[in-house]
Amino acid sequence: MTEAAIETPGGVRVDIAVCTFRRPELAETLRSLAAISVPNGAAIRIIVADNDVEPSAAGLVDALRTEVPFEIDYVHCPASNISIARNACLDNATGDYLAFVDDDETVSRDWLAHLLETALATGAEAVLGPVRAGYDLDAPSWMRRGDFHSTRPVWVGGEIVTGYTCNVLLDRKRPSLAGRRFNLALGRTGGEDTEFFTHMHNDGGGIAYAPDALVYEIVPEKRARFEWLARRRFRSGQTHGRLLVQTAAASGKTAEIVRAAAKSGYCLTASLLFVASPVVRSRYALRAIMHAGVVSGLFGVRELEQYGASEVAAP
Numbered sequence: 001m002t003e004a005a006i007e008t009p010g011g012v013r014v015d016i017a018v019c020t021f022r023r024p025e026l027a028e029t030l031r032s033l034a035a036i037s038v039p040n041g042a043a044i045r046i047i048v049a050d051n052d053v054e055p056s057a058a059g060l061v062d063a064l065r066t067e068v069p070f071e072i073d074y075v076h077c078p079a080s081n082i083s084i085a086r087n088a089c090l091d092n093a094t095g096d097y098l099a100f101v102d103d104d105e106t107v108s109r110d111w112l113a114h115l116l117e118t119a120l121a122t123g124a125e126a127v128l129g130p131v132r133a134g135y136d137l138d139a140p141s142w143m144r145r146g147d148f149h150s151t152r153p154v155w156v157g158g159e160i161v162t163g164y165t166c167n168v169l170l171d172r173k174r175p176s177l178a179g180r181r182f183n184l185a186l187g188r189t190g191g192e193d194t195e196f197f198t199h200m201h202n203d204g205g206g207i208a209y210a211p212d213a214l215v216y217e218i219v220p221e222k223r224a225r226f227e228w229l230a231r232r233r234f235r236s237g238q239t240h241g242r243l244l245v246q247t248a249a250a251s252g253k254t255a256e257i258v259r260a261a262a263k264s265g266y267c268l269t270a271s272l273l274f275v276a277s278p279v280v281r282s283r284y285a286l287r288a289i290m291h292a293g294v295v296s297g298l299f300g301v302r303e304l305e306q307y308g309a310s311e312v313a314a315p
Helices: 026-034 058-064 082-092 111-122 141-146 192-202 226-247 250-273 278-298 309-313
Strands: 002-020 037-050 071-076 097-102 105-107 126-128 131-134 167-171 207-209 215-218
Touching: 002 026, 002 082, 002 111, 026 037, 026 058, 026 097, 026 105, 037 082, 037 111, 058 071, 071 082, 082 097, 082 192, 097 105, 097 111, 111 126, 111 167, 111 207, 141 278, 192 207, 192 226, 226 250, 226 278, 250 278
Parallel strands: 002 037, 002 097, 037 071, 126 207, 131 215
Antiparallel strands: 097 167, 105 215, 126 167
């Protein structure tokens, strides 16, 4: 455990939350957290929220306690609903800040220092960092060249209007986060983080970006497929469409449907035109699928399930 160069207010406390569901990769996540640089004056605590029916991660966590120089609070919060796990982290957090990372990720040494530095510099309620994907050589070459699995924020009109939980720091003291929780109805489909941050932003919460707060994720074989990306993009579109419905009047909803359908058609046409370029073709095809998901969400079609037992069962 080393100290980072940045200064933090004396006694600042940071909880780091890891939601887990039957993933042995959790061990490497915790080992990477054990090696982070600790900003001067910061106290670190880790929360592991086990979302399995049985407390299947308890033994792994106990075995690693001697390797991790921070307190680990293990919370069993069944079952198979990621929102339950995320809310358990919010309910058990006691620090000034709460960071989220996934149980199949590893963090860079200065990850937390960069998140805190950006939070203090900007005063934002949430600070996002990038997730850099790593591919096995068995992954399709177009996928590796196009880097389709890395995660970065999207700017709209010069600002970030929503976020994700795979690499984020929350300032728990801020009013826009007070009492806010993840939607249980989205805990098996995904999109609960998009909704959470969209509503936080709509209530005045700012979202900043720390580009050097790197987190790494190895893409497993079952995700290194166009079909997995397509399901992911379609569900993401469904979430966006559902959020649009919440703010659009009846006439506005019709206009959004027409707009999303037109974008889907345009991207589909472009993917056919670039059939000889696998990276460009795939990028346009996935955007076409995402906009088709928006249409689906605007029509109120139930979102695809991605998490919990359905993810484990996926081929």
